Amino acid sequence: MTDWRTGDGKKAMADALALLDLETIEEDIFRGTSPEGRVQRVFGGQVLGQALVAATRTVESSRICHSLHAYFLRPGDPRVPILYEVDRSRDGHSFTARRVVAIQHGKQIFNLAASYQTPEPGYEHQLQMPDVPPPEQLEDETEARRRHADLLPESLRDWLTRARPFEARPVILDPAGDRPPRPPYDNVWFRANGPVPEVFSQALLAYASDATLLSTSLLPHGKTIFSNLQVASLDHAMWFHRPFRFDDWLLFAQDSPSASGARGFNRGAIFTRDGTLIASVAQEGLIRPR
Secondary structure, three states: OOOOOOOHHHHHHHHHHHHHOOEEEEOOEEEEOOOOOOOOOOOHHHHHHHHHHHHHOOOOOOOEEEEEEEEEOOOOOOOOOEEEEEEEEEEOOOEEEEEEEEEEOOEEEEEEEEEEEOOOOOOOOOOOOOOOOOHHHOOOHHHHHHHOHHHOOHHHHHHHHOOOOEEEEEOOOOOOOOOOOOOOEEEEEEEEOOOOOHHHHHHHHHHHHOOOOHHHHHHHHOOOOOOOEEEEEEEEEEEEOOOOOOOOOEEEEEEEEEEEOOEEEEEEEEEEOOOOEEEEEEEEEEEEEO
């Protein structure tokens, strides 16, 4: 298998990190941009990661984000910059709280609340990582899409085969369109397509966590986000449990306990290769049949 961490994959990772490196406009005000060529709406994971970077830049470096809660309010316009305004809600003895509002065209498109803590010891336990094949036994998703590009819908071909910041190897590699229904559980190995500075690790993990989660709620219905549906992330919550690095594969174990009211609820647990649980995610998204 090709190592996508060289060449175009490595460039895609460098581009993603550049998106997270926000411009400081004024104290507690930052500006972010979107990738060139994106024509519809800003990827939710990008706004999530950029907002977390904005909040973190107002917090002393000894404190680590342990949780965030966010709402996607309006589609982001990729043609114009996004302004991030940070409110320094609280600086306590052990915890720091921040609120971030993302603005475009004079309106809020997204808001985020994040909490930071000074690291301290305490009780520890975690759930066990699912028993799945290692990434070396699985096929790279982008490589598979490129090999069978002639079978992909022409309107999606370029997007589905382009280089990405992360190499993904799903345990079950589904087609791009409708698929056979199966239980709402999905496991995907992923790794960064290039080096990741520690200062961007949490923001980049938040960025990646929005990529596949919503699709899990469509599994029992034989659909994907590329089916004839209106799909969008509505909210996103994330808890960072333990320190981690992007120097090896991570497993994103996802499930969907419920779908109703044209909304799908999804959960995810992110493990290192050795089984350490580093983060948990929850998200509700719009899955409206057209």
